[in-house]
Amino acid sequence: xxxxxxxxxxxxxxxxxxxxxxxxxxxxxxxxxxxxxxxxxxxxxxxxxxxxxxxxxxxxxxxxxxxxxxxxxxxxxxxxxxxxxxxxxxxxxxxxxxxxxxxxxxxxxxxxxxxxxxxxxxxxxxxxxxxxxxxxxxxxxxxxxxxxxxxxxxxxxxxxxxxxxxxxxxxxxxxxxxxxxxxxxxxxxxxxxxxxxxxxxxxxxxxxxxxxxxxxxxxxxxxxxxxxxxxxxxxxxxxxxxxxxxxxxxxxxxxxxxxxxxxxxxxxxxxxxxxxxxxxxxxxxxxxxxxxxxxxxxx
Amino acid sequence: xxxxxxxxxxxxxxxxxxxxxxxxxxxxxxxxxxxxxxxxxxxxxxxxxxxxxxxxxxxxxxxxxxxxxxxxxxxxxxxxxxxxxxxxxxxxxxxxxxxxxxxxxxxxxxxxxxxxxxxxxxxxxxxxxxxxxxxxxxxxxxxxxxxxxxxxxxxxxxxxxxxxxxxxxxxxxxxxxxxxxxxxxxxxxxxxxxxxxxxxxxxxxxxxxxxxxxxxxxxxxxxxxxxxxxxxxxxxxxxxxxxxxxxxxxxxxxxxxxxxxxxxxxxxxxxxxxxxxxxxxxxxxxxxxxxxxxxxxxxxxxxxxxxxxxxxxxxxxxxxxxxxxxxxxxxxxxxxxxxxxxxxxxxxxxxxxxxxxxxxxxxxxxxxxxxxxxxxxxxxxxxxxxxxxxxxxxxxxxx
Numbered sequence: 001x002x003x004x005x006x007x008x009x010x011x012x013x014x015x016x017x018x019x020x021x022x023x024x025x026x027x028x029x030x031x032x033x034x035x036x037x038x039x040x041x042x043x044x045x046x047x048x049x050x051x052x053x054x055x056x057x058x059x060x061x062x063x064x065x066x067x068x069x070x071x072x073x074x075x076x077x078x079x080x081x082x083x084x085x086x087x088x089x090x091x092x093x094x095x096x097x098x099x100x101x102x103x104x105x106x107x108x109x110x111x112x113x114x115x116x117x118x119x120x121x122x123x124x125x126x127x128x129x130x131x132x133x134x135x136x137x138x139x140x141x142x143x144x145x146x147x148x149x150x151x152x153x154x155x156x157x158x159x160x161x162x163x164x165x166x167x168x169x170x171x172x173x174x175x176x177x178x179x180x181x182x183x184x185x186x187x188x189x190x191x192x193x194x195x196x197x198x199x200x201x202x203x204x205x206x207x208x209x210x211x212x213x214x215x216x217x218x219x220x221x222x223x224x225x226x227x228x229x230x231x232x233x234x235x236x237x238x239x240x241x242x243x244x245x246x247x248x249x250x251x252x253x254x255x256x257x258x259x260x261x262x263x264x265x266x267x268x269x270x271x272x273x274x275x276x277x278x279x280x281x282x283x284x285x286x287x288x289x290x291x292x293x294x295x296x297x298x299x
Numbered sequence: 300x301x302x303x304x305x306x307x308x309x310x311x312x313x314x315x316x317x318x319x320x321x322x323x324x325x326x327x328x329x330x331x332x333x334x335x336x337x338x339x340x341x342x343x344x345x346x347x348x349x350x351x352x353x354x355x356x357x358x359x360x361x362x363x364x365x366x367x368x369x370x371x372x373x374x375x376x377x378x379x380x381x382x383x384x385x386x387x388x389x390x391x392x393x394x395x396x397x398x399x400x401x402x403x404x405x406x407x408x409x410x411x412x413x414x415x416x417x418x419x420x421x422x423x424x425x426x427x428x429x430x431x432x433x434x435x436x437x438x439x440x441x442x443x444x445x446x447x448x449x450x451x452x453x454x455x456x457x458x459x460x461x462x463x464x465x466x467x468x469x470x471x472x473x474x475x476x477x478x479x480x481x482x483x484x485x486x487x488x489x490x491x492x493x494x495x496x497x498x499x500x501x502x503x504x505x506x507x508x509x510x511x512x513x514x515x516x517x518x519x520x521x522x523x524x525x526x527x528x529x530x531x532x533x534x535x536x537x538x539x540x541x542x543x544x545x546x547x548x549x550x551x552x553x554x555x556x557x558x559x560x561x562x563x564x565x566x567x568x569x570x571x572x573x574x575x576x577x578x579x580x581x582x583x584x585x586x587x588x589x590x591x592x593x594x595x596x597x598x599x600x601x602x603x604x605x606x607x608x609x610x611x612x613x614x615x616x617x618x619x620x621x622x623x624x625x626x627x628x629x630x631x632x633x634x635x636x637x638x639x640x641x642x643x644x645x646x647x648x649x650x651x652x653x654x655x656x657x658x659x660x661x662x663x664x665x666x667x668x669x670x671x672x673x674x675x676x677x678x679x680x681x682x683x684x685x686x687x688x689x690x691x692x693x694x695x696x697x698x
Contacts, residue, residue, distance in 0.1 A: 023352050023531050027315040027388035035385075048425075055422035063410040066451075137401045138423050139382040207330060296384040297318060 035293055037286075045141045052140055056148035060123075061155060075156040076163050079111045082222075086111070090228045098230070101260035102171045105164075109259060110227035110252045112160045117193050117248060118218045119153035120146075124197030125214055128295065129204045135295055142292050143285070146197040150190070176262030185254045185265060188277045192247045195280030198288040205295055226252055231269075240272055247273035247280075306395035307359030307474040307506040309380060313352055314389035316375055316530075320347035349375045350530045353389070357523075359474070362507040364521035364538055366514065366545050371527040373510045377479050380508065395474025396425065400465070400497070407460055409453035413444055416452055420467040434470045441492065442466035462489060469496045475506045494520065514542055543643055550645060550666055563594035563650050563662040566627065570646060570670040582640055582674025582691050589631040590648060592662070597625045598652065600661055604632060605647035606639070607666075613647065614639065614689045620653065623661075640691040641674045 065072055083104060090096045091103040098106040127145035128135065135142065168175060203210045225246060226233065231253040234242050243250040250273035254265030304310065350372045357363055365373045378384040379391055381399050407416050417438055421431035431438075439448055442462040452460060478497065497520055501507050511517050517524070517538065524541025526534040534544045569589045572579040580586055588604065602621050605613040615638070621630055649664035674691065 027313060027352070031313055031315075031388040031390070033386050033388055051428055052422040052425075055419050059408055059411060059415070059419050062415060063408055066410045134423065136378070136383055137381075138399065139397070140423060140425070293385040296378060 033293075035290055037289055042141075042289075046143065049141050049144050053144050053148050053151060056144065057151035057155070060148065060152045064152075072159060075159045079108065079115050079160055080163070082111055082115075083108045086228045096229050099261070101256070102173070105167055105171055105173075105260060106230075106256060107228055108164060108167060109255050110225070112157060112164065113189060113248060113252050113255065114222055114225060114227045115160065116153050116157045116189070117196075118221065119156060120150045120193045120197050121200060122214050122218060123149040123152065125200035125204050125210065127197075128201045129211070132205070132295075142295065143198060143288060146194065146201045150194055150197060153193075175259045178258045178262050178264060181258035181265050182255055184274075185251045185258070185270070188247055188270070188274050189251045191281040192251075192273075192277035195277065195282075195284035198284035202288050202291045202295070206291065206298060225249060230256070239269070243269050243272045244276045247277045249273075304392070304394050305359050307504070308392070308394045309355065309357040309475060309506060309508070310390070310392045311353050311355045311376075311380075312390040313354060314350060314376075314379065314391060315348065315352065315387045316350040316372075316379065316384070317346040317348050317387050320345045348530050350379075350386075353532060355525065355532070355535070357506060357508070359506055360501075360504045361523055362501050362509065362521045363523045363525055364517035364541070365508060365510045365525050365527060366512075366517060366541060367527035367533075368549075370529075372530040373527055374479060376527070377477055377508065377510050380475075380477055393475055396471070398424065398468060398471035398473030398476045400468045400476060400478040400493070407452050407464060410451060412451055413439075413448040413455070413463055416463060417448075417467055420464060424468060424471055426471065431467075438466045438470050441469055441496070443489075458486065458489075465493070469493065473505060475508070476500055478507065478509045478511075480511055514546070518542055546643070546645075547669070550669060561594075561660070561662050562596040563592050563600075563623070565590060565648055565662065565667055566593045567591040568646065568648070568667045580637065580670060580672045582672060583636050583638070583693055586634045586637045587631055588634070588646070589629065590667075591627055591629050592621075592623070592650065593627045594623070594661070595625060596623045596652075596661055598623060600650050600652050602630060603647075603649045603651070603664065605664075607645050607647060608642060608689055614644075621650075636693070637672065638690050638692070639672045639674075640689075641672055643669055643671050645669050 065074075070077070086107040087104050090107070091098075096103065124146040127149050128142065131145055200210060200214075222228075226249050231239065231243075231249050234249070250266070250269040254270055254273075257263040257265050353372075353376060365376065367373050375384065377399075379386055380393055381397060382391075382393070408419070411419070417435065418428065418431055421428070439445070442459070442465070444459060444463065444466075447455065447459065452463070455463070476497070494516060497507060497509070501520065507520065509517055509520055521538045524534070524536060524538040524545075525532060526541045526545045528548070534541045536544075567590070569587075570580065571587050571589070572581060573585050590602070590604075592602075599620060599622055601618050603616060603618045605616040607613045617632065619630065619632065621628060646667045646669070647664060648662070648667050649660075650662040652659035652661055
């Protein structure tokens, strides 16, 4: 390698390219570009882009509510409406048993998680495609775009949690003392959601069809995830596999236990969910970084 | 293993880039099709090299103009230097903060105000919030936005939108500044300000890579020129030599598309100086242009003669009435004091029948060839002037 560098320096002295110098037919195979990821460098770059994440999230929030008369109220109205429907259908008609907790609270906890996931997924999946004109001109670590949409969804979630607080007042109960268990569950929720958003965002750039899959995933997901019903409705022997595929099931169940029933989340299920979401996050990140290099070519 | 080059260095070593040349759509069924074909061992891919074996070494503080015709790979190379695009093979190393002077109008969010957009761009370009705040007034001043800054961007004129994005980029303080076709942005006054800003930045020691088809602008900013042709570096030399080579090739191409079947042809031309030698054309001295026309046409016609630098607009034009008699016709024009400074020029001719402004083309306006003039260099223009003044004026100073 050293010898090659020295040669480079020599060339610099007489830099006029020899006119008509023969160009080889193809590049030497050992020079073909390969994406190499250095975790430290990647982390550093992402940290350096934190202001950008904030600015992008701020842009989306401002733009979203600038035109809407009701503004931030929309962040609350959607889950509340769903919650009302669920209460009518699943509580009154189907008669789901929720034990000591009021069904409305039970469903709302699930809806907050689901709303966060589906917001991030739907917006995050389009986050690269909607910003292609920028991606073609400005360099920044591309994973900030899905990350910013997750930040927006987080703001909505915080508002939703505020409403949850009010609902505790309305139903005249208090969150159980075990509510701190929610924090590790939150980490699982974020990891899984971001992993999915990463994969989908880059998939949409390469395959436009994926865009049309999103509403289907959203519609099916809200029923395939224990939002309106408890995790126990899923047959016992399938629960572990289920949680491995959809960690949100264990996350929602865990929140309910911690907030409504005063129990610790099921350790086994939580660990499976944690492992699964880590796989989604790391796998999604690697897929994203691998495909990211070609975005400017196909866009 | 990697050497530490100083900030502002750009190196590319054996850089190759290719694009798909086959028809390719981004639909799922095409992918399925493609996968099926791949299973049968037929990749069905067709690639075209956009850049081949690019080796460039640019020192900190150098200003380099990238020139070449459309599709020669200039913008692709610039995108790879910005790190927006990745090479197929090779090493690209750009040291220090990279600033790209680009138009980010498409990224402007129409519902946000100008102020909000400026902060957003700043973040995109890697600036901290307080860094943007520190330059905020300069940016607004540069974009000439004034009171409109707190208005939503969708109510801006398109010119204002362009200037907004551009102004933020102009006030980065990068080690390397990459500029792609800025001169398409905004009106003449704004273009001038952009070029001034680039010169200012260059004087502060920033490395500049400038892509443009506006050759005089490139010449006024850059010291070194890299001429790309069909994805390879054709010439990498001083800006004058690179531009001269590029201009020559444009000439050669337009001459190649020769006009056939017109009533008159230019059989021969000669541009000669005082002692009858083409190599001794001197500024402010007599020059004779001699043309020989041939063709079947009989009658009166107007012969036009022009001189330009490169392919841009003519420096001067003169005309003369001639009478064609069906055979060869020789005509000479004497210019007693040639007003051209040192450089390479193009001679243009055309013949049109008299009394008709259209359809009377006997020999269409085309470049006949080039000639060199020896003489004094023009005095360097003041900093703000973009175009090199094309004419030599005999003059005397008195104090």
